[in-house]
Amino acid sequence: MRLWKVVILVDIALAIGVGGGYLWWGRDVARLSRELSLARQSVVAVRPGADRVYTGKGVVRTIVTDANAIFITHEDIPGLMRGMTMGFRAGDRKLLNGLAPGDVVQFTLKDEGNQLMLVAIKKEKAP
DSSP states (O other), X not given: OOHHHHHHHHHHHHHHHXXXXXHHHHHHHHHHHHHHXXXXXXXXXXXXXXXXXXXXXXXXXXXXXXXXXXXXXXXXXXXXXXXXXXXXXXXXXXXXXXXXXXXXXXXXXXXXXXXXXXXXXXXXXXX
16 A cells, blocks of 8 residues: 555544544533533522521431531432531530431521521431
8 A cells, every 4th residue: 555545544534533522522511511501500599698498307427516516418408409428517516415426317407608507406216
C-alpha cells in the first residue's frame, strides 16, 4: 500500500474518532446543562426563605454533647434532602437528654437560613 493511502486512511479514522467524540461530548454537556438547570430550580423552590420547618425519621448514630450536636441516619426528608447520615446542631441541649446511639427517633428541623437547627426530637419504639 502506498504511503499516501495510509495517510488518508489514518486521517479519515482520526476525523471519525474526533468527530464522534465531539458529538458525544456535546450531547453529554447538553444533558448535564438540563440536569443542572432542574437542580437549580428545585433548590430555589425548596428554599425560598428562612424559617421553614421539616420533619424526619431516623436512627441516632452518635451524640456530641460538647458541640451540642447529634448525628442521625435519616430517611428522605420531603422538600429538603435525600436520606443520609448527617449531623444536626440542637437548639437546646436538653433535647439530647435520654437519647443513645441506636434509638429510632422522629425529629423536627428548622431552616434558619444558613443552617438546619434541631428543634424537637422524640424517641420511638424500635420496630
